[in-house]
Amino acid sequence: MKRVLRVLEYEKMKQQLLGHVSSSLGRQKIEALVPSTDFTEVQKWQLETAEGANVLRLKGHIPLGGIFDVKAHAKRAKIGGSLSAAELIEVASTIYGGRQLKKFIAVMVDEEEVALPILYDYVTQIEPLTDLERAIKQCIDDNGHVLDSASSELRTIRHQVRSYESSVRSKLESITRSSNTQKMLSDAIVTIRNDRFVIPVKQEYRSAFGGIIHDQSASGATLFIEPQAIVTLNNQLREAKVKEAREIERILGELSEQVGAVANELLANLDLLATLDFIFAKARYAKEIKATEPKLNDKGLILLKKARHPLIDAEEVVPIDVELGEEFRSLIITGPNTGGKTVTLKTIGLLTLMAQSGLQVPAEEESEMAVYQKVFADIGDEQSIEQSLSTFSSHMTNIVDILDQVDFQSLVLFDELGAGTDPTEGAALAISILDDVYRRGASVVATTHYSELKGYAYNREGAMNASVEFDVETLRPTYRLLIGVPGRSNAFAISRRLGLSEKIIEQAKQQIDSDSNQIENMIVSLETSQKSAETEWQEAERIRTEAEELHQDLVAQLEAVEQEKERILAEAEKKAAEAVAKAKEEAEFIIEELREMQKEGLSVKEHQIIDAKKHLEEAAPKLTPQQKKVKKQAEAKRVIKPGDEVKVLTFGQKGFIVDQINEQEFQVQMGIMKMKVNREDLQLIGQPKQVETRPIATVRGGDHVKPELDLRGERYEEAMMRVEKYIDDALLAGYHQVSIIHGKGTGALRKGVKELVKRHPHVKGARDAAMNEGGLGNTVIELK
Missing domain, CATH: 1.10.1420 (MutS, DNA mismatch repair protein; Chain A, domain 3)
Structure with missing residues (x-):
């Protein structure tokens, strides 16, 4: 295993990782890090790193300063040893650092409602040890000087x-x-x-x-x-200083006894802090190399999208796409030297080791990595990024050792398989070795420049050719990996570009047998076809994207037309209703005058008054059957969602949709009252001004933002903080009207709420709630 880690430059990767630790505790964890073969353990490690990355994404930092490795201090104090003032200050600083980290994670989980189950479990196990910290800080300052007040x-x-x-x-x-x-x-x-x-x-x-x-x-x-x-x-001064030293020694001894009394808890805290420092170091490293969390499997499946070697400069590295283990378990990469074959091999190997170490991999989202029980690599040091030398004998010794251990849960990486000996014999050995590894069920990636292996994948089930692309025009490799296309030598094309006589090139071509020529022509055809397919796929993707955009645009236009239709209909109904109401008011006035006249003895019959009133009511505009149908269809199309403002027709009251119980029933908030209402009894008034894909915003953790905030029983300062946060959440949720329930009490909360919303930049106005909404115990605010 050590050789594999060295050959795949795992230790160099760890050196990069070490640059992100905050304490020697985390450094020790990284120095001891090796890939795990336990699938469950690797899954947990990856989840830890993902949670750490989530914290950094949301907060940008983590408080891990002031933490020291005080294991030796705790153990010495436990057996009765006395600690120096400097050592005690390190203990106090570490206790404080642990408590700050615990508070930081707990606030994210409890108050901001971020899901961090693993990290939260770790920090809840940290013992605060505040009494010991306080005792040390009262006696010793930050510079390690024992205070007079000790x-x-x-x-x-x-x-x-x-x-x-x-x-x-x-x-x-x-x-x-x-x-x-x-x-x-x-x-x-x-x-x-x-x-x-x-x-x-x-x-x-x-x-x-x-x-x-x-x-x-x-x-x-x-x-x-x-x-x-x-x-x-x-002499007197000397005696006083001796007394001072003795008293300081006594004070330090007492503090050391207190450390010894909680040494076990302190040591447990250190283990937790080491783990947390290690997790956040992995998260910082993932951020630096733009890594993502891979999907894990134990089926030997690798699917890397735009994978990059982490040790190569980000400006120079060429991303590669790799797949292995689903349609084929053997990948044979051919092509010219210096074309990037070995870097491809090392990228696959190193990213596998990183994934099994709980590290995220530098590749795009949805990449998938397998957890192997064994990883083998025969990569000649001459192909190392550092450059060295190897021989056929050393290669073969290593291969023999690999073949003694390989099984169906193994990943095997062969670089220039069979090289360093007679080409015919080397190619034959390479084919036999690949067949043996395949029969054992292992996944294998091999690079070679033997032309005999170019046809290997065509004659073997479960094997696939690949090559690194070479640009004949610039005479440079592009380092792109082409799956399904074997590499070609390009010797003739390169020679022609460099100015070699065409006559010599033609004579050389005649020396090659027809089979080789056919293979080369087939490879050229495959490369051309693949490039053509990629171009056509990109064009199809472009057309698909345009079609989706056009579809979304048409849907938006249709919705706009429907909304305009509804607006016009509602406006017409409103004007008609206003006109009828005005007419009714005038008629009622006239009828009242007629009654007065009747009382004075003028001849006005009661049935005439009743008939006039009936005719007036019948004068209200009636919708035609077609208009009724259009209105009903329009109402049906108006989808009601949580967060929408509605009118409950039975009560004539406005409210907000809190939740949808089923297709026909909704939970409605009217002031401080919630009730279940049927769809037919609801009239949609309007939707929130800021409509998100989720009707009621999920704020920092997943819970819905309610249309009211209940402050009853809260302390004044905490209540004001909650109001400010609630207004921000309500804005994100798209509400334009919410309620602040503060109760009547002494009036302090009510006054504070009024003053706060009055100066808030996003509050449009505020009013006391109506009696059916809670009265003076509730303030209704309108949001901009």
């Missing part, structure tokens, strides 16, 4: 130290400033030697001060003397 004893001792230091310095400075002693000093300064305060005295005045000599200059001309006058003070 204990009252330490505060007292340090006060004494500062007092003694001040006294010593004061006495020494008075000596250095004295005119009598300045001539005896090499320099008028106070310095420290052996943790004692001293002054620099010239050699000849050593007896003038008495005291203790602690050091001398390199030349011996200056002695660093602790004058007798401050020896006692220095």
Whole structure:
């Protein structure tokens, strides 16, 4: 396996991956990474990476700073060892980093409703250990200095130290400033030697001060003397510093005991943080190389779309399409040297290893990778991206070893199979080896330049030819992989382009037997046919796309016509109704006058008044049967969806569709009341201004946005934050009117809501709800 990893440059890929870790914990995980052969494990790894990639896509970052590998600290503390201040700060920083990461993921899942089941499971296992972190931070600052506040004893001792230091310095400075002693000093300064305060005295005045000599200059001309006058003070200062050191040691010991008490939890946290750092390193790497999550199978099926080798510069790499394992299990790639055959082989091999390591692969969406139990590769080092040398003997030794282990769950990669020996014998060996590997049920990809193998796939079921394209005009390979077309030598075409005599070329062609010529002609015909088929497919795809666009345009125009028809009909009905209402109002006024006249004794019969009123009601415009039919058809075509504004005819109230129960029944929200209503009892008023493919937007996780927000029982600050977020979600959902239920209470929430919506840029207006909508306990807002 080690040889396969080296040959396919797996370790180089890991070096790229290492550039994306945040801590030494993740680095250790990557350094130990090897491909898995357990299908279930590989699936889980891929899901982890996909979740990490989803977090980066949504947030752009992940808080993994300040995490240290404190395993050794925890283990030492567990057995009673004492940690230094710097080590304790690393422990506290790691606890804090873990808690921040836990909070970050938990907020995404709980509040933003992003589905991250694996990551959420990991972070919920992280122990907060806040008491230990707080204890350390109260005693030690970020620079590893033990604070005075760590204990009252330490505060007292340090006060004494500062007092003694001040006294010593004061006495020494008075000596250095004295005119009598300045001539005896090499320099008028106070310095420290052996943790004692001293002054620099010239050699000849050593007896003038008495005291203790602690050091001398390199030349011996200056002695660093602790004058007798401050020896006692220095001794007191020394004793105070010893007490300080002992107290610090005691404090660190106590903190170390606390670390030891939770060492098991801390070690478990470190394992979780290492896994999470590793997952997000894979996600960052996937983003860098523009990788996607492959579909996985255990059936030996590979389907790569626009696959790229991750170690080749993105500006230079040529994407390739590869398929293997469905219609054929043997792929024979032929073509000239330096054409890209080996890079193709390495791309297939390395991407297989990456997929089985839980890494996303640099290919387009919907690519598929198999999980193999064994991967073998015989790739000569001369074909390595780094360039080296190999021989036929070493090739054959490696092939013999492969044939001893290969089975139906294996992927075998052969580069220049049979090369390095007599062409006839080499080709015969290559064919026999390929047949043996195929009989064992393995998937195999082999490259060769032997012309005998060009016809191999035509005589074998389950085998397919492929080649790397070569541009004869530019005399350069294009590095495109052509499945189904064997490679040709192009020797004559290249020689002609380089200026070789046509006479020599023709004589050379006569030396080749007719079978070889027929094969070459067949290959040319296949290449021409494939290019023609690709061109025709691209043209067909273009026409299909245009047809889809035309269809969508026609559908949109038809919908616009239907909507205009409905608008005109509704407007006509509205005008007619207004006219009738006005006429009724005038008639009622006239009838009332007639009654008054009747009361005054004028001759107006009651039945005349009733007849007049009846005729008036009959004067309302009636739709013709055809108009009724058109109206009914128009109403039927108006599809009601969740989020639409409707009128419930039975109650004469407006509301919003919350959900569709079945084809004929809908759940309708009218103010604070929800009820089930039949389709026939609903009249569509309008749709949300912003209509998405999903009628009610799914916001950060999948739940529907309701047409009302209930704030009752909320704290003021949290309620205001929820209102701002809810308005954004309602806008995304396409609502143009929503309700904020705040209750009556003290009025603080109501006032806060009113002030917030008043200054919100996307709120058109706000009003108190009607009595049947909740009254003063509900504010109805209109959105722009």
